Amino acid sequence: MTRPTRFEHSQWLGDKRTQRVHDLDAATDACAIDELMAAETFLCFGPDTLPEARNRCYRPCRHCVTDDADAA
Numbered sequence: 001m002t003r004p005t006r007f008e009h010s011q012w013l014g015d016k017r018t019q020r021v022h023d024l025d026a027a028t029d030a031c032a033i034d035e036l037m038a039a040e041t042f043l044c045f046g047p048d049t050l051p052e053a054r055n056r057c058y059r060p061c062r063h064c065v066t067d068d069a070d071a072a
């Protein structure tokens with residue numbers, strides 16, 4: 001899929017509604033990133049890393065984050 005242009009410099013994108021974090025480098029249609037963009041309930045992390053997302057209690061998306069032990 002096409003990376004949202006406003007996040008061309010970010011890899012990790014959190015969904016505030018579901019507390020899931022997506023890897024934009026591996027996002028699939030199942031991630032519904034376009035819908036997330038439309039709902040504007042997303043956030044970026046600083047630093048832009050998976051550990052930082054975890055620190056904020058975001059869980060990895062099972063569709064696009066594969067290197068994770070506790071993905072549901």
Ligand SMILES: [Zn+2]
Binds near residue numbers: 023030063065
């Ligand atoms: Zn995802």
